[in-house]
Amino acid sequence: MKTYLDCIPCFMQQTLRAGRLATDDEFKIKKLLDDTGDLIKQLSMEKTPAEVGEVIYAKTREITGIDDPYKEIKAKSIAEAKAMIPDLKTILKKSDNRLITAIRMAIAGNIIDFGMSKKFDLKEDLNRILAQEFAYFDFETFENQLKKANTILYIGDNAGESVFDRILIEEMSKKTYYAVREVPVINDVVFEDALESGLDEVAEIISSGSHAPGTILTTCNAKFNQLFKSADLVISKGQGNYEGLSDEKRPLFFMLKAKCHVIAQDLKVKENDIVLKGINV
């Protein structure tokens, strides 16, 4: 997915938010905003927003000297999500179709996104998403491909959401590689966050090599690229991964909530719609 003009004010907003978390020094934050302004000027709109995000967050680390401004927020998100596990398991037990319910839960987890301006209430949104109509629901194809699959590449998105991913991975019960970002970027899940979410108990955690808040194959490491080619089933969670992978040619499934109007427009859905969408399947 290319960058839309609407992404530009959003980049500034994200820069400000990350800067504020990293430092109280208003001059440093102003410098960060200035540099983001420069980046935008050089920006090719053919790049994905995630690629721009990569440069912005690298700049945040450089100017503020803070490696992971969202560290505390991520720990809190994971703890909050983990506290919900018993309830989620009860809901799963009672559900008519466990796989669909687990998919809904994994998508509900996708609201934990601090790249967005919107506020969210995890419990409230979960309940809504458990009952919400899908805008795309390629479930039958997904279920068929899952049945035949021996290996799954599951590309994680946000820390906290990772806890919900674990439920779906457990439910699918296949050999799964759970891909995380190489470095902290927004509140995206990195190795330690995945560990803290208990993903090592249900999957092999691997780094995609990505420094971006998304997956751009050319900047991912060899192991990830090899798995992306060879895995029987690829699941891409969230907006950032969609941005980088929406034009890829292999079969893959996107699971996300369209949290901004730009992504919604690109997917031809409405804002706040939930999506299970297969491409090339």
Added chain:
Amino acid sequence: MKTYLDCIPCFMQQTLRAGRLATDDEFKIKKLLDDTGDLIKQLSMEKTPAEVGEVIYAKTREITGIDDPYKEIKAKSIAEAKAMIPDLKTILKKSDNRLITAIRMAIAGNIIDFGMSKKFDLKEDLNRILAQEFAYFDFETFENQLKKANTILYIGDNAGESVFDRILIEEMSKKTYYAVREVPVINDVVFEDALESGLDEVAEIISSGSHAPGTILTTCNAKFNQLFKSADLVISKGQGNYEGLSDEKRPLFFMLKAKCHVIAQDLKVKENDIVLKGINV
């Protein structure tokens, strides 16, 4: 009021919105956003946001060749507001204190602001504001000064809001100068908008000389500056005028709804609070 860091993403958002209204040419809009990025870089945070707005909207006119991107929107706002006059007059008739009700109406009109990202519903907001508690309510001082005043300088803000201003001006029943912007900037009221709102029937419409979405005295014309000094009572409507006048030394009254958290913070009120605040009074 100085510019806050939070204003910066908002400038980009405003640029995008004005650019989109003025042209469909994505390259021109990108150029506009690039130039706004440059402006932000040069920006002294000691300037008021309205001063920055002035440069942004001048740039919009220059790059798109469109003098008044909000022309249609303003005409629609004025028509919508005018259609509400009979209802407003009925409410006024029935009210315990006509002056307070007219002030509330004038403040309710202040929600017609296309500089903001927020959507509004004129009728719904009006009903809310007619019943809402004031965060500042310097009514007694205002009423006293009004009684003694022979001349009023009333500084308008948005087109459409101007129709509600008319009701208050009629109610105050004094010699009033209604100040408008010199050139179109966002949806702010200019001379023709004031005429279309019927303000010539209750006031003398004058241009403040301002090219900014607010009032910065050093860029206003001599007549306005003279009136600002000599008028017995000065009423400043809305956020943009507040930004430029909040540090002035003469007695004046601000009437506004705090529509963004930056203004709310500066005023030490909550977002969405309504304000009748006198300074130096």
